[in-house]
Amino acid sequence: MITVALADDHKIFCDSLVALINDLDDFEVIWTVHDGAEAIEKLSVDENLPQILLLDINMPVKDGLEVARWMDENKKPVNVLVLTMEEDDTNIIRMLQYGVKGYLLKSVSADELFHALHSVAKYGFYYTPEITRQIGKQIGRKAKDQIPELKEREKELLQHLCSDMSYSEIAQKMFLSESTVDTYRASLFEKFNxxxxxGLLLKANSLGLVKL
Amino acid sequence: MITVALADDHKIFCDSLVALINDLDDFEVIWTVHDGAEAIEKLSVDENLPQILLLDINMPVKDGLEVARWMDENKKPVNVLVLTMEEDDTNIIRMLQYGVKGYLLKSVSADELFHALHSVAKYGFYYTPEITRQIGKQIGRKAKDQIPELKEREKELLQHLCSDMSYSEIAQKMFLSESTVDTYRASLFEKFNxxxxxGLLLKANSLGLVKL
DNA sequence: AAATCCATCAGGAAAAACCCTGATTATTTT
DNA sequence: AAAATAATCAGGGTTTTTCCTGATGGATTT
Structure with a gap:
């Protein structure tokens, strides 16, 4: 019997998916949550660890990306299968970096989900040719106009720059002098060209580094 | 036995919903479709008419709005229950105009869906206080935090302002003096507060006036 | 130990953005 | 005809952003 957990804020979807999966002989849903924070809470307790986690990206409080990152950082032995309607690109790559074992759109059929579940249970991953092709396409695109390497502080600043705050307000918020903020700003301008x-805001947005 | 049909492009969701609903004693799913055009096709044949149609708004080819309008225009004796993740917009209002019998967000639980199904089957409608309150709130919000009225030229400028162009570049592009651009700019700042x-860019984006 | 990174800061200066108080002309409303 | 509105522009002033050339102390690498 393979244990499965669900994280999705669409409750009906969750509920009905539970019914669907529990109908299978080999799988059992052990818990469901409706936001990312709950998910991390559950996953913090070893007894709760499922073998497979079906993870949605769009969730309140903390999104699926954060959950995946947390799992990766904390090396939880859980096979994450992303199940989302974000066909959107940038997420896929980041998810891969966090080591998710499969990426499904909600437009797939129940059959394909079963396939994916079995595949993940047996081989530890599930990537259809279509998905990998799509991924390849996107990575190719990314390789060209790469995301530059950013220092921690620059990343923080980048977020603040995508708000209507002035530099002096940002400096206060980051406990930095305006000079330092300016230095980082210049560095970001250069790295993102x-x-x-x-311009920075637009580029960061198109690269998926900020959510506007 | 009450007949139900589903229209939703998320196939897993559809499939699992079928499992869920068929588990109920009183309900039976007679067909499912994954886009609006298919839905209309199905509904054109009287033998296919379900008593309740669970309708998603976001669908390819034709969306749920069009399906609802078509049903309304052709006076099909089907209770439409909208089941969607569009919590926002004007859609709700338009759906009401087309006489849908209920409006559920996908964040509701399976239980609430059952409630809704029973209620629609029995009383012909389902509007919870929460939903109606939310609807009211949204209509109210639209009224208050309305999108301000913009002159043609201001709309154009707004688009340009959401780029990395300087004001002088924008002035050139719009064949205006910088003064005029500045006047419109001030007007936009005021209207959007x-x-x-x-800040303007962010607000325009959140109101759907520009696509970043 | 020297060189290289990293995070932080200063000061000055040019450019751009922002704010304000006007004005002209043409059109539309009253 | 007078008033209101729309579209356009001028000038000048303040603040913020942008760009530049630096510097210091700590950590890491060589």
């Missing part, structure tokens, strides 16, 4: 703050 | 260009 933009000429002003709006 | 923002204090700088980034």
């Amino acid at each position: 933009v000429r002003n703050r709006i | 923002v204090r700088n260009r980034i």
Whole structure:
């Protein structure tokens, strides 16, 4: 019997998926949660660890990305199968970096889900040709206009720059002098090859580094 | 036995919902479709008419709105229950105009769906206080935090402001003096109640006036 | 130990953004 | 005809952003 857990804020979807999966002989849903924070809470307790976690990306409080990252950082021995409607690109790559074992869109059929579950249970992963092709396409695109390497502090600043705060407000919030903020700002402009703050915001957004 | 049909492009969701509903004694899913055009096709044949149609809004080819309108226009004796993740917009209002019998978000539980199904079967409608309150709130919000009325030229400028162009570049592109651009800019800031260009960009984006 | 990174800061100066108080002309409303 | 509105522009002033050339102390690498 393979244990499965679900994290999805669409409760009906969760509930009905439970019914669907529990109908299978080999699988059993041991718990469901409706946001990322709950998920991490559950997963913190070893007794709760499922063999497979079906994870949605769009969730309140903490999203699926954060859950996946947390799992990766804490080396939880759980096979994460992402199940989302974000066909959106940037997420896929980050998910892969966090070592998820499969990526399904909600537009797939129940049959394909079963396939995926069995595959993950047996081989530890599930990537269809279509998905991998799509991934490849996107990685290719990414390779060209790469995401530059950012220092921690720069990442923080980047988030703040994508708000309507002035630099002095940001400096306060980050407990830095305006000079330092300016230094990081210049560095970000250069790394992203933009000429002003709006350009930076737009690029960061298109690369999926900020959510507007 | 009450007949139910489903229209939702998320196949797993559909499939699992079928499992869930067929588990009930009183309900039976007679067909499912994955886009609006298929739905209309099915519904054109009287033999296929279900008593309740669970309808998603976001679908390819034709969306749920169009299906609802078509049903309304052709006076099909089907109780439409909208089941969607669009918590926002104008959609709710339009759906009401098309006479749908209930409006559920996918964040509700399976239990609430059962309630809704029973209620629609028995009383012909299902609107919980929460839903109606939410609807009211959203209509109210739309009224208050309305999208301000913009002159044509202001709309154009708004688009340009959401790029990395400087004002002088925008002035050139719009064949205006910088003064005029500045006047419109001030007007936009006031109408949207923002204090700088980034704030404007963010607000315009959140109101769906620009696509970043 | 020297060189290289990293995170932090200073000061100055040019450019751009932001704010304000006006004005002209043409059109539309009253 | 007078008033209101729309679309356009000028000028000048303040603040913020952007760009530049530096510097210091700590950590890491060589």
